[in-house]
Amino acid sequence: MANFVTPRSGGLRTALRHLGAGYLAAGHEPVLVVPGATESDEQTDQGRVITLPGPLVPRMGGYRVLLDRARLSATLQSLRPDRIEISDRATLRWLGRWARGRGIPSMMVSHESLDGLLRLFGPGHSRRVGDLLNARTAADHDQVVCTTGWAASEFARLGVRNLTQVPLGVDLDRFVPANHDPRMRTMWSAAEDVLLLHCGRLAPEKKPRRSLEALAGLRKSGVPAVLVVAGDGPLRIALQSEAAERGLPVRFLGHVGDRRKLAALLASVDVAIAPGPIETFGLAALETLASGTPVVVSAESALPEVIGDAGVAAPGEGPAYAEAVRTLLSRPEPLRRAAARAQAELFPWQRSVDGFLEAHQALHRAPAANQP
Structure with missing residues (x-):
């Protein structure tokens, strides 16, 4: 089960899709239940996908949620699952207790950081709130899976014992350096320009203005940089207006639905910027490295x-990002591109599938009497 899944794109x-296809290839019968505008039930290359009607989340760019607990519960009862895997600890955490009451092992995949979210709201928001919610999440499920040590740290400091770390992966066949297209560069920049890319949802928590500040800093220092923005979201109009007012050369492409065009774009720019401060993994960044x-x-x-040594981590806001871009550009292009690809090759999807399946098989259910 998953909430906050957009109909067009997104890391989740x-x-x-890749986990479902991997489960299917391993001989299992995956069923994904997600919210949508209307009800549907179809067989796909990632297994069976059931869509249940769910309302739109206001000002979230198309995200929907499963709020009808009775309907979701009835759907699960009819499926009679051997395991349940949940990808939303904000609104679907109740499924852990639902599963436990029926003798079904459950696994929560933590795709977000409560520490990070609370930090965005300011220092007045206590870490104790996040600790309480994380402790409840761990208690309600047989297994908690995080994709990085950074994401796992908020559970680890609580001494959570049913915690597993499994990285996500990247499609190493689709995203390759050979997709580099010189003609694509001429669409947005001159031959001597440095072409930058911001790829992601234009939402406050993603901090897209840092990419604009990086561009401004580079141009102020004499670097002829141009920024391409691939993605849409609630901040797009404001960012377009800001770029125009400041005279910054920013090309807003909106959502790039053509996967081949996206792959060519990732392979054709010089440097990409992923400024989000609460990313728990960063699939778009990994696809860029693979390219x-x-x-x-x-x-x-x-x-x-x-990213390892294939990129640079920048603190704070835009000025540090401009310096990080200059650091990468100072490296010979063949070396920096080879390093990016080599780092991505550490994350094949099969490794992720194997790790998730192992986590499912390792599920251990404590006696009901010991549960809070």
Whole structure:
């Protein structure tokens, strides 16, 4: 089960697709239940996908949620699952107790950081609130899976014992350096320009303005940089207006639905910027590395774990990102592109599938009397 899955794109949607296809290939019968505008039930290359009607979340760019507990419970009863895997600890945590009451092992996949979210709301929001919710999540489920050590740290400091760390992966066949297209560069920049990319949802928690500040800093220092923004979201209009007012060369592409065009874009830019401070893994950044393009990421997020030496982690706001871009550009292009690809090759999807299946098989259910 998963909430907050967009109909077009997103890291969670990508992860669910590859994990489902991996489960299917391993001989299991995966069933994914997600919210949508209307009800549907179909067989896909990732297994069976059931869509139940769910309302839109206001100002969230198309996200929907499963709020009808009775209907979801009835759907699960009819499926009679051997295991349940949940990808939303905000609104679907109740499923852990639902499963326990029926003798079904459950696993919560933590795709977000409560520490990070509370930090965004300011220092007045107590870490104790996050600790309480995380402790309840761990108690309600047989297994908690985090994709990085950064994401796992908020559970580890509580002494959570049913915690497993499994990284996500990247499609190493689709995203390759060979997708580099010189003609694509001429669409947005001159031959002597440095072409930057911001790829992701334009939402406050993603901090897209840091990419604009990086561009402004580079141009102020004499670097002829141009920024391409691939993605949509509630901040798009404001960012377009800001770029125009400041005279910054920013090309807003909106959502890039053509996967081949996206792969060519990732392989054709010089440096990508992933400034989100609460990313728990960063699939878009990993796809960029697989395409042979180095990435500047937020030092506050989990991405430094993922990019390794193939990119640079920047603290704070835009000025540090501009310096990080200059650091990457100072490296010979063949070396920085080879390093990016080599780092991505550490994260094949099969490794992720194997890790998730192992986590499912290792599930251990404590006696009901010991549960809170």
